[in-house]
Amino acid sequence: MAAIVVMGPTSSGKSTVGSALAAALGVPFVDGDDLHPSANVAKMAAGVALTDADRWPWLQRVGTRLHEAPGGMVVACSALRLTYRDQIRASAPDVWFLELALDEAEAQRRCAAREGHFMPASLVASQFATLEPLGADEYGFRADATEPVARIVEAALASLR
Numbered sequence: 001m002a003a004i005v006v007m008g009p010t011s012s013g014k015s016t017v018g019s020a021l022a023a024a025l026g027v028p029f030v031d032g033d034d035l036h037p038s039a040n041v042a043k044m045a046a047g048v049a050l051t052d053a054d055r056w057p058w059l060q061r062v063g064t065r066l067h068e069a070p071g072g073m074v075v076a077c078s079a080l081r082l083t084y085r086d087q088i089r090a091s092a093p094d095v096w097f098l099e100l101a102l103d104e105a106e107a108q109r110r111c112a113a114r115e116g117h118f119m120p121a122s123l124v125a126s127q128f129a130t131l132e133p134l135g136a137d138e139y140g141f142r143a144d145a146t147e148p149v150a151r152i153v154e155a156a157l158a159s160l161r
Helices: 014-025 038-045 052-067 082-091 104-113 121-130 149-160
Strands: 003-007 029-031 073-076 096-101 140-144
Touching (some): 003 014, 014 029, 014 073, 014 149, 038 052, 104 121, 140 149
Parallel strands (some): 003 073, 003 096, 096 140
């Protein structure tokens, strides 16, 4: 079974798609936001973008959780840069990435409409400034985040096969 990270900028639908993909595969789902240290959550909630130093322990937790799930697992994690994905691969070398792609304006619209989440819309631009799309040589698949969830999951499953 696969270790999967659903990646992309804030408000791309990582948690929604990730939980649907996990259900389709019959594996656990973990929201990477729940793996952040409380200091990271407080920083983002205050409108301050994380630094790489803030991210490393979190990315290591993501990789460790994937590695410790021998039956497979889906984790929602922004994994915005190649170096972040490499950090996850250090613990889970066979991880497959599903990138949810959308433009900054759509992410801004979605983030502003979202209620009860710590990530403010003011940080959307920093996410896109950091984003390095999944490379052609990386194990994974890029999907249009504006498509219906069922269609994204169907395309991801087809790519996994």
